[in-house]
Amino acid sequence: MESLENFFRTLLEEAGRRAMSYFLRTTHEIKRDGSPVTAADKAVQEYLVAAIMRKFPQDGIIAEEDEVLRSPRQGSRYWTIDPIDGTVSFMAGMASWGIAVGLIEESVPVAGFIYLPATKDLFYSTGTQVWRNSHPRLLTTDRSLHRNTILLTHARPHQRYTLRKSFPGRVLCLGTASAHLSLVATGGAHVVLIGHDKVWDLAPGYAMLSVNGGVLRYLDGTDCDLSVLLDGRSAPLPMLGGPASLVEETLSHLDYWAIPNVVV
DSSP: OOOHHHHHHHHHHHHHHHHHTTTTSOOEEEOTTSOEEEHHHHHHHHHHHHHHHHHOTTSEEEETGGGEEEOOSSSSOEEEEEEEETHHHHHTTOSOOEEEEEEEETTEEEEEEEEETTTTEEEEESSSOEEETTEEEOOOOOOSOOTTOEEEEOSOGGGTEEEOTTOOSEEEOOSOHHHHHHHHHTTSSSEEEEOSOOHHHHHHHHHHHHHTTOEEEETTSOBOOGGGGTTSOOOSSOEEEESHHHHHHHHTTEEEOOOTTOOO
16 A cells, blocks of 8 residues: 555655746736735645545545635544645745645644655655655754744744844744744754644644644644634634744744734
8 A cells, every 4th residue: 555655755746846837937816815826826736635535535625725625524634735835935936835735633733744846855744753855854952042043934023023132043934834844843943933824834844843842832822723723714823833942932032912914
């Protein structure tokens, strides 16, 4: 029987080839929520939904475009699909966009696959280890912030937070929540700050983070609970992810203003 790893490696590589056929040569529309969508988003999602439904006909699916939500026919498993996470980066010709698929069971993220076609990087976990391509990876071993700490953030932190001057590290944004989570889960970065994202942005990287002992916590200190996001709603609060000690310390340098109706 084909392993989950091999199935999704093949699936995402083909999805990546399809996405790359639109790269630097596509137009976009604006969705009701104000975010852009391209023909690549729609084509890749159609391909992934069809393939996953054939392979796992009893499972549910939650996909970003056109609000696809199919409840499980049996059991509690949902596959989440973000066909192009980082559509703005994709449109800008940057390499940091990705294709993200997650598996949620009993409201817990248990597997995740994130493929960056422009760099051919595959981050994944099926529940026991976390891999970047063919190499097993762990969280950073740092347990306190320092001048080379990397905090990855979403695109509009200036509209919601004050990061105090006392924060000693660097702040970067790649424009892709799933890539941010996977980089923290595999030790390439230290902490990630995520806005009011949705389950398809969170599940794949959250699964990897959890396997490696990391946390994903709302700014009120509670753990991110995917059960309340299975209907496609936005997360109620921004969140920090990474080793628990770094998340707690980063939070002490961050002031959050609850401003409604700001697209993140």
